[in-house]
Amino acid sequence: MCCQRLLFVVLVIQFITRAVAIIQNDLDDVRGFKAGILTNSNITGVKVGSCSYSATCTASGYTGVCVNTAAGCCPSGTVTSNLCPGSSTIKCCTQPACQTPSGAGKCMQTSVCSSKGGRAIAGYCVGPSNLQCCVQSTAAGQRGVDISVALTASVASCMRSSGTSFIVPRGFRSSGSVDTHVCNSIKIASSAGIPVRDTYLFPCPRCKKSADTQMKELAAYLRANCNGQWSGRVWLDIEGTQYWLGSSAANQAWYKQLKNACATYSVSCGVYSSKVQWQAIFGSSTFSYGSELPLWYAHYDNNPSFSDFSPFGGWTTPRIKQFHGDTTLCGVGVDSNFALRY
Numbered sequence: 639m640c641c642q643r644l645l646f647v648v649l650v651i652q653f654i655t656r657a658v659a660i661i662q663n664d665l666d667d668v669r670g671f672k673a674g675i676l677t678n679s680n681i682t683g684v685k686v687g688s689c690s691y692s693a694t695c696t697a698s699g700y701t702g703v704c705v706n707t708a709a710g711c712c713p714s715g716t717v718t719s720n721l722c723p724g725s726s727t728i729k730c731c732t733q734p735a736c737q738t739p740s741g742a743g744k745c746m747q748t749s750v751c752s753s754k755g756g757r758a759i760a761g762y763c764v765g766p767s768n769l770q771c772c773v774q775s776t777a778a779g780q781r782g783v784d785i786s787v788a789l790t791a792s793v794a795s796c797m798r799s800s801g802t803s804f805i806v807p808r809g810f811r812s813s814g815s816v817d818t819h820v821c822n823s824i825k826i827a828s829s830a831g832i833p834v835r836d837t838y839l840f841p842c843p844r845c846k847k848s849a850d851t852q853m854k855e856l857a858a859y860l861r862a863n864c865n866g867q868w869s870g871r872v873w874l875d876i877e878g879t880q881y882w883l884g885s886s887a888a889n890q891a892w893y894k895q896l897k898n899a900c901a902t903y904s905v906s907c908g909v910y911s912s913k914v915q916w917q918a919i920f921g922s923s924t925f926s927y928g929s930e931l932p933l934w935y936a937h938y939d940n941n942p943s944f945s946d947f948s949p950f951g952g953w954t955t956p957r958i959k960q961f962h963g964d965t966t967l968c969g970v971g972v973d974s975n976f977a978l979r980y
Contacts, residue, residue, distance in 0.1 A: 779942065781976060789970075794830035820837050841874065849896035
């Protein structure tokens, strides 16, 4: 009888011990989820430090991850609320900063990284396997300048020796007339061996001349005076609300006429702008017209790469970035530009 009682007590103790262990594991799972720590074995991907993710999300065209932002799991990234399940601290994180032996970058889809000319490096980002640290190489790509002054032969030769592979002189002034220096500058750049020689049209929406007329005048001047040296593209310079009309609707209508004039006069056009300027002029960064044209965007971060690009106007991939404004090259005021493949 004594032995039976002792055996019964031992069994009861073992049962209680196992029950406590199960309860503790359940509590650990709950704490793990609330802290943003991966506990669901069905979710696969990279875990960096104590940070992991509970789901994927999409914001502003970028794939992100649902992480505990209160735990510092989205360093220097873009945080968007109401896109993730769980507690209020679980938010969508896109493009957080990452650090690799090859340099600093931002976490993004490998396909997007490739389109930006970056190198995707695995193991440094929280998320699925296709979300990797995108590190840009400043050695790759092409450098170019845009100018609003007349070019001389000595300056053009210096620019070419400095690695300039494209140049974009002003072709049309914001006052509403052709810049008659443009063809001489294009010819001099051609003689200096600068491979690509485009021009930009700074429009005058407030002028009496229509958008169609402004494009017509510039195209006629280029073809009459430097058709053999001009590379054939006109960049539409969309900036400066002070130059535009009184409403977003009027601005949109005028811009559509300008863009349509490219086809009317058989001109290959591109668009120069920035997300901030686009929104200020047209009322929304999502307004889209002409997104099939190449984009030249401005962001003065002194970083010759596309790692900072944020989609707008229907564009998801840029052609050129103006990364440094109002600088000097070969003794002349220029804006510095970067392109992967001009």
